[in-house]
Amino acid sequence: MDIRAGLITAIVFLVIGAVLVFRSGYTVWLSARRLTFYRIKRQRERGGLFVILISIMLFGFAVLLYMFGEPVAYRYFPPSLTPSPTPTITLSPTITLSPTITLPPTITDTPSVTDTATVTPTPFIPPAIEVLFVSEVTPNPAAVFSPLQFTLNCSNFNDYTPATVFQAPVRYMCAVFTYDGMSANVQWTALWFRDDELVHFETLPWDGETGGFGFTEWEAPAEEWLPGVYEVQLFVGLDWKVVGQFILQGDAPTAEPTPSLTITPPPS
Known part of the structure; x- marks a missing residue:
């Protein structure tokens, strides 16, 4: 003891x-x-x-x-030191090499065409749209956006039907999102592309709350909604925040010709 x-x-x-x-x-x-x-x-x-x-x-x-x-x-009664056991060296077994079988070389077909990886560019605001900025408020770098959800009717954020594929004809499209950390009157921009071609945009000072639901929309005649892959990019200031895509299928209606008035001079 x-x-x-x-x-x-x-x-x-x-x-x-x-x-x-x-x-x-x-x-x-x-x-x-x-x-x-x-x-x-x-x-x-x-x-x-x-x-x-x-x-x-x-x-x-x-x-x-x-x-x-x-x-x-x-x-x-000072405690006496207990000598610690000296570790012993344990010899580890050595690895004995066994003879290996060498296979004869085989001929490998080299593909004649090599696929080159493509570089996806980072979304940016074109200079022609950047010059339209009017706000001088510094964006909050911590502002966040949810993924975009596309719908044909966003009048009620609690009751809408999102989809990624739509059938022509359409005249209106809405991209719904949630956000947080937005500053009042900061410049924000939405760019709408069809097959990498800019077809619509909006840029204005932010007039919403700090957080909640938001949307960007585009309304145009049905003949302007051509089939293809549409992409919507959202920016706060010059900072890209979120990108979403949807597909429009079917043929757009043909625009009706506008009658023109032709004046015929009376015979002389």
Whole structure:
């Protein structure tokens, strides 16, 4: 048994002894109160209180052992160093090379055409649209946008049907998104492309809230909605935020010819 274990054992026995002695003294003190003779009663009470005092001293000694016993014991009985075992070197097995079979060389067909990876350009605002900026508010770099959802009717943000493929003819399209971290009056821009050709845009100071639902829309005659892959790009200032695509299928209606007035001079 080491010093720490011995101290813990002594403290436990002292506490148990203090409890038993206190119980004995308290019993004697209670029994003295029921005696009739004053002198015997006083003697019993003093004896009970004396036993209770001894129990308190035992408990106090247990507390002193708990707080200061181990440092004092190590002062007079310093712990001896235990030599640590010296690690031994274990030889690891060596790898023995086994003979390998060498295969004869084979002829590999080399493709005559090699596909070259294409570089996808990062969306940017054309200079012709950038010159239309009127806001001088610095964009918040922490502003975020959700992916775009396209619908033919966004009058109610809680009840709309998003899709990625639409059938012609259409006259209106809306891109719905959620956002957060927008600054008031910051310039924002939406670019609409059809097969990489800019067909519509809007750029204006932000007049919405800091966060919530937003949308960008395009309304045009049905004959202007030609089939193809449409892409919508959103920017805050010059910072690109989100891109979304949808497909328009079917043939657009043919524009009706506009009658022209021709003046025929009277015969001379």
